[in-house]
Amino acid sequence: MSAEEEENAAELKIGEEFLKAKCLMNCEVSLILDKKYEQLQNMSDDPLSQTSQVFEKSLQYVKRFSRYKNSETVKQVREVLSRNRLAEFELCVLGNLCPETVEEAIAMVPTIKSKGRFQDDDAIDKMLRDLSLIKKFE
Amino acid sequence: MVFLEAQLSWTVLIPPESLFAEGLKLQQAIVLRLLEEVSCRKASKELGYFVAVTSLESVGEGQLQELTGNVIFPITFRCVTFKPLKGEVLVGAIRKVLRHGIMLAAGPLEGVFLSAKAMGDGYEYLPRDEPVFLSEKLSRLESGGAVRFKVLGLKWMEEDREFQVLATMAADFLGPLISDDD
Numbered sequence: 001m002s003a004e005e006e007e008n009a010a011e012l013k014i015g016e017e018f019l020k021a022k023c024l025m026n027c028e029v030s031l032i033l034d035k036k037y038e039q040l041q042n043m044s045d046d047p048l049s050q051t052s053q054v055f056e057k058s059l060q061y062v063k064r065f066s067r068y069k070n071s072e073t074v075k076q077v078r079e080v081l082s083r084n085r086l087a088e089f090e091l092c093v094l095g096n097l098c099p100e101t102v103e104e105a106i107a108m109v110p111t112i113k114s115k116g117r118f119q120d121d122d123a124i125d126k127m128l129r130d131l132s133l134i135k136k137f138e
Numbered sequence: 139m140v141f142l143e144a145q146l147s148w149t150v151l152i153p154p155e156s157l158f159a160e161g162l163k164l165q166q167a168i169v170l171r172l173l174e175e176v177s178c179r180k181a182s183k184e185l186g187y188f189v190a191v192t193s194l195e196s197v198g199e200g201q202l203q204e205l206t207g208n209v210i211f212p213i214t215f216r217c218v219t220f221k222p223l224k225g226e227v228l229v230g231a232i233r234k235v236l237r238h239g240i241m242l243a244a245g246p247l248e249g250v251f252l253s254a255k256a257m258g259d260g261y262e263y264l265p266r267d268e269p270v271f272l273s274e275k276l277s278r279l280e281s282g283g284a285v286r287f288k289v290l291g292l293k294w295m296e297e298d299r300e301f302q303v304l305a306t307m308a309a310d311f312l313g314p315l316i317s318d319d320d
Contacts, residue, residue: 017142
């Protein structure tokens with residue numbers, strides 16, 4: 001992104017890296033950080049001294065705000081969202097915030113409406129219902 | 139919050155005493171040095187906060203510094219990062235309730251300010267031992283509670299190596315979350 005002022009996530013005007021690179025949802029990062037912490041325990045007698053403050057605060061955050069806890073469901077969430085033609089960034093915002101209605105989803109990620117990725121509101125609604133089903137059966 | 143898995147190329151400096159160890163030990167010394175370095179740098183303006191190194195991808199040929207005996211290795215590694223973006227919707231926890239607004243934190247991002255003017259819905263400040271903001275619809279903002287907000291603007295603070303964020307709650311589907319919804 002050359003001009004910083006123009007950056008705007010609501011219009012999907014964001015750095016290339018957010019559009020192409022793999023973005024990660026809270027629940028995915030929660031699994032990664034858990035595994036990382038375990039590895040550090042094996043590598044050092046004092047794992048806490050090897051983690052940064054950023055690591056610890058991120059871990060606390062994703063633990064509190066992840067909507068999905070176990071690795072199987074986390075996989076399913078990405079799969080359901082990937083069925084739609086979403087940018088990585090949009091996919092993660094939806095997976096994190098789990099909007100319940102089509103209006104809420106569009107308010108959170110306005111670009112899913114304007115970029116014509118969904119045929120109609122019913123298609124968005126179906127995706128949201130699939131997501132909430134995963135949550136229900138976790 | 140949306141994290142990113144980035145590939146980075148840095149150099150790490152290994153002191154001579156770690157060099158005479160066996161191969162695997164040298165690898166370990168490089169990893170530990172890298173973790174220290176990540177912890178120390180904390181964040182960058184371009185990539186945001188460095189959350190966790192996920193893998194060491196490659197270690198290049200070391201370059202000896204003749205005076206010190208240290209060896210500098212160019213390395214590439216993968217790292218989970220987080221950078222707040224303007225227009226992004228985030229969930230944060232309330233750290234402090236002040237007369238003019240509330241201070242929020244979202245993981246490593248700690249300097250989020252939501253001004254009373256950007257709350258919408260007629261929130262009113264109630265000065266108590268534990269001050270709160272209360273809305274006409276009886277939504278409350280109190281220390282420890284969770285809030286869904288949108289990033290209005292942000293600024294990189296070079297000295298503290300962190301971002302400061304101005305938040306707004308004045309739009310549909312933003313506002314305090316009930317605890318069950320965390």
